[in-house]
Amino acid sequence: MIEIINSGFYTSIQDNGRNGLKNFGVPISGAMDQYSFSWANKLLNNLTNSAVLEMSFKGPKICFHEDTFIAITGALMGPKLNGFSVEMNKPIGIKKKDILQFGNVTKGSRTYLSVLGGFQTQKILGSRSQFKGITTIERINKQTVIPIKNLSFNLFKGAVIKHTMMDFNENILTAYEGPEFGLLPDNIKDQLGSQKFHLSHLNNRMGFQLKGKIKVKLPQIWTAPVLPGTVQCTPEGKLIILMRDAQVTGGYSRLLQLDDGALNCLAQKNTNDSLQFRIKKLT
Amino acid sequence: MKSHKKDKMSPLSLPFSIFKLHPKALLLEWNQKPSRKLLFEIITFKAELEIKLEGVSQITMGYHSLLIEWNVKVLSKNFMYSTLSIIYFSIDYTKPTYNRHWKIPVCYEDEFAQDLERLSQELYLSPQQVIEIHSRGIYWVYFIGFLPGFLYLEGLDSKLFFPRKNRPVLKVPKGSVAIGGNQTGIYPNLSPGGWHIIGKTPVALFDPKKKPYCFAKSGDTLSFEAISKMEFENIEKKITEGSFTLA
Numbered sequence: 001m002i003e004i005i006n007s008g009f010y011t012s013i014q015d016n017g018r019n020g021l022k023n024f025g026v027p028i029s030g031a032m033d034q035y036s037f038s039w040a041n042k043l044l045n046n047l048t049n050s051a052v053l054e055m056s057f058k059g060p061k062i063c064f065h066e067d068t069f070i071a072i073t074g075a076l077m078g079p080k081l082n083g084f085s086v087e088m089n090k091p092i093g094i095k096k097k098d099i100l101q102f103g104n105v106t107k108g109s110r111t112y113l114s115v116l117g118g119f120q121t122q123k124i125l126g127s128r129s130q131f132k133g134i135t136t137i138e139r140i141n142k143q144t145v146i147p148i149k150n151l152s153f154n155l156f157k158g159a160v161i162k163h164t165m166m167d168f169n170e171n172i173l174t175a176y177e178g179p180e181f182g183l184l185p186d187n188i189k190d191q192l193g194s195q196k197f198h199l200s201h202l203n204n205r206m207g208f209q210l211k212g213k214i215k216v217k218l219p220q221i222w223t224a225p226v227l228p229g230t231v232q233c234t235p236e237g238k239l240i241i242l243m244r245d246a247q248v249t250g251g252y253s254r255l256l257q258l259d260d261g262a263l264n265c266l267a268q269k270n271t272n273d274s275l276q277f278r279i280k281k282l283t
Numbered sequence: 284m285k286s287h288k289k290d291k292m293s294p295l296s297l298p299f300s301i302f303k304l305h306p307k308a309l310l311l312e313w314n315q316k317p318s319r320k321l322l323f324e325i326i327t328f329k330a331e332l333e334i335k336l337e338g339v340s341q342i343t344m345g346y347h348s349l350l351i352e353w354n355v356k357v358l359s360k361n362f363m364y365s366t367l368s369i370i371y372f373s374i375d376y377t378k379p380t381y382n383r384h385w386k387i388p389v390c391y392e393d394e395f396a397q398d399l400e401r402l403s404q405e406l407y408l409s410p411q412q413v414i415e416i417h418s419r420g421i422y423w424v425y426f427i428g429f430l431p432g433f434l435y436l437e438g439l440d441s442k443l444f445f446p447r448k449n450r451p452v453l454k455v456p457k458g459s460v461a462i463g464g465n466q467t468g469i470y471p472n473l474s475p476g477g478w479h480i481i482g483k484t485p486v487a488l489f490d491p492k493k494k495p496y497c498f499a500k501s502g503d504t505l506s507f508e509a510i511s512k513m514e515f516e517n518i519e520k521k522i523t524e525g526s527f528t529l530a
Contacts, residue, residue: 022343024489024496025427025471124491133431133472134491179302179310222317223428223435224345227305227352249345249428249435257304282303283359 001065002115004144008060008102010204011140012130013121015051021125022248028228029129030244032205032267033110034260035166036074040114042161043071043091044153050118051128053140055111057270059102060140062113068094069116069153075108075168075268089165091155108168108268117149131245166268173262175277178231178254180218188216192255193279197239201271205245208266210275213237218253226250229258231277241266297368299348303360308352311367317346317437322425324376325349326502335370344426344501346435385498385505386530387469387484389418389460390515395483402462402479406445413481416440417460417467418507424499432471432489432497436505439467451477458483460507471497482507485519486529498529 004011014037017030031037031054041050053060059077072079072088079086080101086092094100102111121128124135132138140146181189191214202209214237226232230242232252241258242250243266256277258266269275304310313321329342329349336351343350357363391399391414403410422438429435439462447463455461455476460469463478470476471488484507489497499505510518521527 020341021496022341023427023501025429025431025433026496027431125496133489176303176305179304179312222346222348224312224348225310225343225350225428227308227350229305247429248343249426254304259306282306 001145001147002119003063003065004060004140004142004146005063005099006061006101007140007142007144008055009058010056011060012054012138012205013051013119013135013140013146014054014129015118015127016049017129017244018125018127018134022225025248026125026134027131027245027248029127029131029134029205031112031129032244033074033112033166033264035264036110036112036268039089039163040071040073040112041118042163043073043089044069044114044116046114046116046118050114051121052115053113053119055102055113056105057109058104059111061099061101064094064096064098064100066096066148066150068148068151069155070094070100071114072111073114074111074166076106077102077104077111078106079111089163091153093155105270108166109270110267115148116153117151120147120149166265168268170265171269171273171275172278173266173275174259175231175256175262175279176259176282177279178256180221180233180253181255181279183218183253184216184255188214189279192277194276196274196276199269199271199273199275203269203271205243207243207246208241208269210239210241214239221251221253223249223251226254227257229260229263230254231256231258243267295368295372297364297371301360301364301367303357304350305352306356307354308350309357309360309363311349311351313347315347317425319423319437321347322423323380323502326380327374327376327378328371331370331374332367336366345428346425380502382502382504383499384421385503386508387460387486387505388510388514388518389482389484389507390510390512391418391482392512394512395456395459395515396481398461398479399481402445402481406443408442413443414509416442417462417481418509420467420506422467422505424501424503424505426501427497427499430471430474430489431491432487434468434488434497434499434505436467439465441465443467445479447477448479451475455480456483458485458488460484483515485515485522487522 014031017028198211299313302310422436425435460482461478
């Protein structure tokens, strides 16, 4: 097992999330940046849906109570093992009583920590992803103890996995025209496709609100299903991008829909970061 | 002229538009306002799609829409148009669906009804009248959304329509029964909310440890039954003992 000595800013257990339960109003949840999440598991040859720790903005301090292997991917938080800097994006051997500590994020916003075999918290509705009202605890707190599996791991020296690192400077997000996009006047369509937007401080696992407003009057819509990556426009013209913990239905007009890759990229953005939409039409 | 009109009304034109929302998802939106008739058409069509469409991961309902998600990329919209047409027109929409009625016990007493007094005044009704109107209505479950177990209910008496609070309250207790706009609903969990709270039910709307996770489903009806605080506590006790069944 591992023990959380200090929880960081917002740390939670995440995996692929829950599928097929939207008809009960259950959000998908799961790792915000699915790309870095799956990379963290691949490095340890874990099953693709193994649960990891998702750490946002400032990482935790962790004590290991048994030998294992770990891998760290995603945002840069200057991880230190027993006080010494430790490399990211590779398997690392851990001994009992080792202390792993993360600092403040310097690039990106979410870091993933995988452990051999995945974290063994209780699976609820097919997933370990923590969410209020579903899992017994909604996030990792100080002194939480998380069980892990006792497995052996062969570290093949010189083994190479082909992987393209995410570019944290990338700020162009591929988006598809949403159901109400066609109702927009041409100047607003152009604005959406060319303007630099900035992320407001209202950003969490449910949604990211962008700064500023667009000047448009849109008809009210009947509440309808939405997806992570749906870009909604409120009656006052604010843009909200739904993220993995978002509610499954929404009543605001839907201007754009982010591509899955763009959603992973967005998950690594921070307050004030700029972003731009590259709008495509699906056929 | 006549034949042109006939053409437009061709029996093979689908009553909904098909929109590719995502490479792996199609959104179907009906060209009409929500109604009970449409609700049952959507429920029946959805059930048939779940059987006949391949590779679907889930289908989600809205007031007049369905979102179909696949595990893989969807074929072109034109191709899907014909597939969906074949399924849509093969269904007998007059066949009855199996639906239940649920009686939800609600305690409207002051302790659980923090907004009842104020809302009654605003509606020029007495709290007793609000309770009476609210508890004599029959409500249709359209779909579940917003939060796990939150039922979108239709059927609120227009006498009780009242705009939502300007500023949402941060903590609405679990089980709170509330009115917002032209809707009434039950908060399945402690959450922020902008509706006016008029009572509380001891019944759980969502339980991840018990199947079905929510007792109600789209197309069911429910009504609210006024209970005293003592009955509320009794039911609460029975629920913890596991001896309570919802009628």
